[in-house]
Amino acid sequence: MTKLVLLHKADSIYDDEPDVVYDFPRSYLRAVQEAVGDWVIYYEPVKAGPRGYFAVAKIEHVIPKPGFEGRFLAMIEPGSFLPLDTEVPRLINGSPLEQALTEPDGTPKKGGAVQLAVRRLPDEDFARIVRLGLPEDLERQEASRYDPKGAEVAEKAAIFERPVLERLTRRPYRDVAFRRKVREAYDYRCAMSGLMLRNGGGRPEVQAAHIRPVEHNGSDSVRNGLALSGTLHWMFDRGLISVADDDQTILVSRNKVPGDVVDRLLRPDGKIWMPEDERNWPHPANLAWHRENIFGQMSSEDFVL
Structure with a gap:
């Protein structure tokens, strides 16, 4: 090799x-x-x-x-x-x-x-x-970015330098790298609400969601990611919301999601907010996979918001 x-x-x-x-x-x-x-x-x-x-x-x-x-x-x-x-x-x-x-x-x-x-x-x-x-201390950098105390916790887990290949394969490291790139691409703004929320310490509240989950052969490409608020991330993972085949319009499982919830959480124009760099726009194939395999699959009995 x-x-x-x-x-x-x-x-x-x-x-x-x-x-x-x-x-x-x-x-x-x-x-x-x-x-x-x-x-x-x-x-x-x-x-x-x-x-x-x-x-x-x-x-x-x-x-x-x-x-x-x-x-x-x-x-x-x-x-x-x-x-x-x-x-x-x-x-x-x-x-x-x-x-x-x-x-x-x-x-x-x-x-x-x-x-x-x-x-x-x-x-x-x-x-x-x-x-x-991909610096070895990326996890520590992220942990201490908005909370200096977080660095102390992360430092204990980084006593020795991990080999480069382990860095590329270890899931916690990859999750941090994916989250940083997706949130940066969306300028720390939720793609579906359009809001840029930060807590009192300045930490962005937006999360990074895999469109096609890793366990279903989804990649850690930014094009397989959406920056979403915690609630919308939860709804997206459970198929209550998705993106239509125009790759922009937000789909809502109307029989499971109350109308007032939609009005409160989603952008008024009903379309996702795209990254400035088109190379980071969600890939149509990933959106199609989510639409065909996740959207609408959750039973109404399982939905409690």
Whole structure:
């Protein structure tokens, strides 16, 4: 197995969905096959935007792309995709983070490997990028962000530095990383009420909801998340509310949710509030899954608000 850097552009001719599939030509087949079962880092090239290294995932298997001669699909292992908490720049102090892109004097190389859409990545380069993008003390940072006392509790659980790969797979860490990215994308505003509520200490009250739950192969992509107040999160998880096939209109299980509750909790226009960055808008496939598998499934006897 080997680790890779995969270039991704939002407007690419390739059908990439970073948390689901990576579309690539035959010229990279051998390298991608070597990476099956191992981790990759997504990278946004200079002409596509400012993000640099922005997410990690694991390749599960590779298949020919149906109907496209010479194209292949790297299928991403469900639950492995994770956005970096801090997007890692291409250069630090003028030097690349990848050995293959660096001249002996530390300056960036030109041409050659720099232009490859799929690049092999040594373990030490992978670990360095992940440490920069997903700091080991992320849980402590989040716990102490609005409550200094929370840092004392988190510090006791972080006596030693956890290995990078454990960081990528441990559910509590991933939950914190997901929550931070989703709430930030929605500017700490509830997508369905439109409200931005904070408690007396300044802590945002909005939560991060998975649209397609992790236990049903949902990813930790921001596009599989909605920022919701506690009550609306509870209702969403139980299928009392969802989003229509226009990907904007809020659906309500009217026979289970009283009208006055709808009037109090939801935006007057009945549509979800979208993140400013379209790349963070909820993915239609995730909304469809929730609509088809969760919405309306809760019995009226189970509903008490």
